[in-house]
Amino acid sequence: MEFLKQFLIFSGLNEEEFKQIERIAMKRTYQPRMFVFMEGEEREAVFFIKSGLVKTYKIDEAGNEQVISLLQSGDMFPHVGFFDRSPYPATAEAVQETELIVIRIADFDDLLMKYPQMTIKVMEIMGKKIIDLQERIQGFISKDVQHRLTHALMKLAAEHGVRKGKGVYINLPITNQDFANMVGTSRETINRTLNEMKKKNLLSADRSGILIYDAEWLNGSS
Known part of the structure; x- marks a missing residue:
């Protein structure tokens, strides 16, 4: 339960309240490429990542994968649908061996009813995700591939980066195809763009x- 105390939605709960959460929380382990859930399935639970890496994505009408987010230790998901019974809005797949703390939707709903401060924090999280989505859509509309890729790198650096002197290391096993799916282009275009950045000694x-x-280059170029 010490792990769950780091999450915004649980801040402010006392030890007795955390004991109630401990009684309803479960642990699950997923191997690489195992689905946590698939888009359209009935919503079962809320997930908290203890270790590993999870990719969430949607499949468009042409059958192309569109990566929504890469989530690691300290993240919770899904970020929408807490207040209705809508199905999962995307597919979640383990990229590495991943350990999740799981709370069933019915139990989570009971928590939100019992502790209104948790509901407010969930709404704050959802609001931030909506802003992220708006910025991403604006980027798709107004930016070329290099700018979209740089923005994706900046976001990954902010969420998963570790400072290395003047630079930052994004500690994620992300493929060029994943980048292509994130910024809405082909793998070949991503290969070419990344090679250009490497030749310029940017990364x-x-x-x-x-x-x-x-x-500083990353923050100034996006």
């Missing part, structure tokens, strides 16, 4: 992550 990448040499 380097391997299977475990991406190193941005100068964080």
